Amino acid sequence: MNFKSFYFRAAFPIVLFIALSSIWSCRKAKKSATDSSSETTEQAHMAQQALVHRACRFADSVGIDTSRYAVTTTDAEDVIQTKLTNLLTEIQYGKKPSRLAFSGLREDRDSTKQTAATDAALRDALEKSTTFAPYRQLVARYNQLRKQTTNSPALADSLRLIRQTLNFYRYVNRFDADRFVLVNIPAGELNVYDRAGTRLLPMQVIAGRWDHQTPCMTTYIKGIVAYPYWNVPKSIVLNEMLPRMQRDLSYIYNQNLQILDEKGRELDPEEIDWDGLSTTYFPYRVRQASGCENSLGLIKFDLENPLAIYLHDTNSRDLFTRTADRWRSHGCVRVQKPVELANLMLGKPAFDAGFMNRCLIDQKPKPLAVPQKVPVFITYNLADVDSTGRLIVYKDVYGLAK
Template sequence: MDNIDKRKIVIGAAIVVGLFVLIFLGKWLIRKREATKEAARLEQVRKEKQKQAEAEARQTRLLFHQVCQYADSVGIDTSRYVNASKRGALETEETMRQLLLEARYGKKPSRLEFSGLQEAVDSAWADKVKTLRSTQPLISLTTFRPYTQLVGHYNRLRKKGRNNPTVADSLRLIRQTLNFYRYVNRFDPDRFVMVNIPAGELNVFDRNGKRLLPMQVITGKPDRKTPCMTTYIRAIVAYPYWNVPQNIALEEILPHIKRDLAYLNNQNFQVLNDKGVEVDPEKVDWDEVSETNFPYRIRQASGCENSLGLLKFELVNPLAIYLHDTNSRDLFTLTKDRWRSHGCVRVQKPVELANLVLGAETFDDEFMNKCLIDQKPRSLPIAKPFPVFITYNVADVDAAGKLKFFKDVYGEAK
């Protein structure tokens, strides 16, 4: 009996153990099957994500390639960007973002000596282009007519072959001007004045590139270069004084005074002390005055004989550069030498320009001929700052869209 009971106990225990084993194995098999399914599901998700990432990478590379093609067609050196497509997707996207911003806003021109306009770059715009997966937003930006015309000439010349040294140099000059027009987009002006030094021209453009008031200008001599800048007209002065820059007073006027004191009166020059009070030149010991000992300032009285003429356009800058009328208006008809000033810009149509900037017919046609005497300077403020770009574009288009190359008068088109 004892043996039978023991056997029963052993058998029962074996059955219980077997049941536990079966339950354990069952649960293990279920977990394993579920784990296998989950692993398969995760692997499928991974493959789908990888497939999606590869598709997005292909789309990014394709869009990047299209952006490069567009940038190349508008004169941007894409060699700095193309290697990015062989790198990671994130680096490709960041490089494409930089290229997109250059295609819209250009690079800061190297010749700028003063930047007086506040730039505004919409960096989020590049992300919108990437989201749309299209270069159409880039193409829609090219509404500025001189720019589109210049792009057309650029691609026409490219077909002639870049290996031709003459063509290659022409393309280089056009690229510089195309970059300038893109740079203007940083300021989004409704209207702006553009002075092109090599062309000896001033144009007022609207945002579509329409020429509102073309005219000739006279800019600085090669040894008195007019600096390139971005700035704005803050006021127009009628019957201005000419406060002679100190270097001109010392180098040019002082020798005349020492030779003949009457030179001051003949040129309507006044001598002012350091407090701005006029000094009687007869009471100055000019023999004691020198370039290193000159406690005075020279000012030319207002009037028709003033070197600035009857209108001065005050530009914000620390270089004492401005636009102005001239008392030698016949120079615009008697000579083609447009580079003979001390650095400021003489304009051919001061009355028309003043009225356009002021937005009202403030000066009539007779203003320039009245030549009133004993007039004090009268400042007319500008309701809204009027942007001015003084640039150095050797290549550009004329009013008819014809490609023009101008003389490199300062030898800077390198």
């Protein structure tokens, strides 16, 4: 027998045993690694589910419908991640209110926080969503009502209205501003808030009446005008003014109205063929001259929007004390404290305390530039807290809650 052949036959079983042992060890190590990886993945999956559950508990306490964010053990990781990201976004930024007729503000939210569905992101969302004082107070009132044992339609309705307002305050977080103006139509109020929710300048307002409703919007003050003209909307000219002017031209002079042609030139009312005019044929514009009798008063706040809605003073300031009816305009918003609001928006005392009483004659409109765009929210919140934190449910003046 060849020595090499003998050596190979003798060594082969040993080599085979070593090879098989090595393969078995590798497979065992691989299985162990796979089991360990699977266990780690399962733990991460469970941790993610737990994070969603914690976020849902908090969201439920601030009036968010969490049913669409519920997760199960069979949900894939990307599904859970998406739900958690969307929930964190709603906790911090809310949903866009359904009643907005115009959205004129650019959102300025931190998109990096929305994609980071982690414990840190959850803490950040919770912290930022509770910094605004009226929001915190309203959350407290909401949870107090939820604890009531009575199950009445009135209670359910109040909770629903509070949830809508809480969502609005979360929505405001989308616009990073040091201060903003909030007009709440049902309350007949205007407030200027800072970041903490401090009321810098509360006042009453007169909004549109039922048949000339003030629209909800997000916009900003783009300028202020002292001694403004009132360019009368065509609908008011045709439906309200034209019949009076046709009956008696003295109405034009008594109201300080100016009739303008298509080139903006003022015309003599005596030279116009009033009998030939109608609601379908009126080739003129009507403008009210500036002054104390102007319907806009002495100060106008131009708002960016295509609906011809703005804030302004009024020539009937006694309405704020003579009546509780805060819904009697054609849609624009009359403000109780125009001088204070203008000075705050301009960042300087451009108008002194006696400005409203001097009423100078033959004044031309004087535009004033605002140093920065201050957001303005015109909203319809039927439930909110007052300056003391007390819950108030306002009258549904436009019947929008039905």
